[in-house]
Amino acid sequence: MNGVHDMGGMHGMGPIQPEINGPVFHQKWEGRSFAITRAMGAWGKWNLDATRFQREQIAPVDYFRISYYERWIVALVELMLKNGMVAPSELESGVPDKGSAKQLPPLTTERVPILVSKGVPARRDVQVTASFRVGQRVRARNINPVGHTRLPRYARGRAGTVDRDHGVFLFPDTNALFLGEKPQHVYTVRFAARELWGEQAAPQDSVYLDLWDDYLEPA
Amino acid sequence: MVAQAWSDPAYKQRLLTNPDAAIAELGYGGLQGEHMVVVENTAKVHNLVVCTLCSCYPWPVLGLPPVWYKSAAYRSRSVIDPRGVLREFGLELAADVEVRVWDSTAEVRYLVLPERPASTEKMNEAELAALVTRDAMVGVAKVAPPREGGSA
Numbered sequence: 001m002n003g004v005h006d007m008g009g010m011h012g013m014g015p016i017q018p019e020i021n022g023p024v025f026h027q028k029w030e031g032r033s034f035a036i037t038r039a040m041g042a043w044g045k046w047n048l049d050a051t052r053f054q055r056e057q058i059a060p061v062d063y064f065r066i067s068y069y070e071r072w073i074v075a076l077v078e079l080m081l082k083n084g085m086v087a088p089s090e091l092e093s094g095v096p097d098k099g100s101a102k103q104l105p106p107l108t109t110e111r112v113p114i115l116v117s118k119g120v121p122a123r124r125d126v127q128v129t130a131s132f133r134v135g136q137r138v139r140a141r142n143i144n145p146v147g148h149t150r151l152p153r154y155a156r157g158r159a160g161t162v163d164r165d166h167g168v169f170l171f172p173d174t175n176a177l178f179l180g181e182k183p184q185h186v187y188t189v190r191f192a193a194r195e196l197w198g199e200q201a202a203p204q205d206s207v208y209l210d211l212w213d214d215y216l217e218p219a
Numbered sequence: 220m221v222a223q224a225w226s227d228p229a230y231k232q233r234l235l236t237n238p239d240a241a242i243a244e245l246g247y248g249g250l251q252g253e254h255m256v257v258v259e260n261t262a263k264v265h266n267l268v269v270c271t272l273c274s275c276y277p278w279p280v281l282g283l284p285p286v287w288y289k290s291a292a293y294r295s296r297s298v299i300d301p302r303g304v305l306r307e308f309g310l311e312l313a314a315d316v317e318v319r320v321w322d323s324t325a326e327v328r329y330l331v332l333p334e335r336p337a338s339t340e341k342m343n344e345a346e347l348a349a350l351v352t353r354d355a356m357v358g359v360a361k362v363a364p365p366r367e368g369g370s371a
Contacts, residue, residue, distance in 0.1 A: 007294040008299070008322065009298060016292050018307070118250075150272060151324070166325070201299075205302075205319070205320075206319055208319060208320065208321045211325070
């Protein structure tokens with residue numbers, strides 16, 4: 001979706017505010033937000049792409065008003081509501097409804113180190129033909145899907161060169177909507193900065209994006 | 220990892236060509252770092268990592284991202300004005316340096332191998348490691364030579 005999360009190239013966001021030796025979490029609830037999001041994800045009712053898509057659907061005014069980990073909680077609550085894991089009345093009251101099922105989370109303390117060390121690989125060990133080869137000129141398609149996509153607006157319609165082929169990965173656009181993994185090649189594509197931004201960019205600079213086969217066409 | 224790459228050319232080669240295995244050699248890997256790419260900064264090439272769409276960041280090697288990495292200012296401007304962003308971090312690049320910005324749009328995570336600073340020829344790996352900063356591995360800073368107060 002063409003949302004405000006797709007920020008590459010926007011102006012007006014102010015100066016960078018570097019923080020020297022800042023803490024990982026500035027408030028205790030931020031750490032809890034991180035942990036709860038992980039724990040709820042372990043139910044397997046949604047996936048990483050669906051989570052990102054849910055965050056992207058936060059209304060633009062709220063997206064900018066609330067902080068990073070608040071977005072996590074807002075999106076998590078929506079996903080829990082959609083999946084019947086919490087009732088609106090429970091969110092309102094802060095306590096379980098009478099008779100609501102109490103379930104233990106599948107992510108137990110013992111399983112946390114396994115999740116963290118093993119990760120959740122998105123690469124798929126299946127044979128899929130690559131439509132493009134390293135060194136080939138390609139163009140990012142001019143698509144504007146209303147669902148989830150990882151093709152930023154600033155690259156659409158722009159031409160670049162395949163820098164490397166990372167192999168086969170699940171496809172976020174379909175995975176986010178639970179329409180299947182549609183595994184396909186992911187490539188790093190190099191775009192000259194001037195192709196993206198015009199003459200204001202330095203001639204030798206470039207931006208590299210990781211793009212799925214479905215995002216590309218021959219240039 | 221960076222200090223070992225500076226000290227051991229064979230390790231550096233493995234880190235650049237087979238990063239997942241080379242990183243695992245030192246015991247790192249896992250969630251949000253399942254598929255790594257390491258890019259090398261030199262006197263002529265400066266790499267900078269961003270995620271314009273959310274805040275993808277290589278957790279196993281760098282930890283969770285700092286607030287500025289997740290900020291709208293960094294996400295919006297790194298791709299269109301990397302030199303201006305670096306200037307705000309106190310890093311002025313020469314006009315003839317090539318800037319490569321890596322927008323982490325997929326599940327590949329990027330780590331910058333910073334340039335080894337001058338006057339460190341006699342330092343051992345542990346001393347070198349103490350010079351390396353997170354910011355240098357994202358590409359918003361260089362590793363400062365010793366005696367200049369460090370880059371942290």
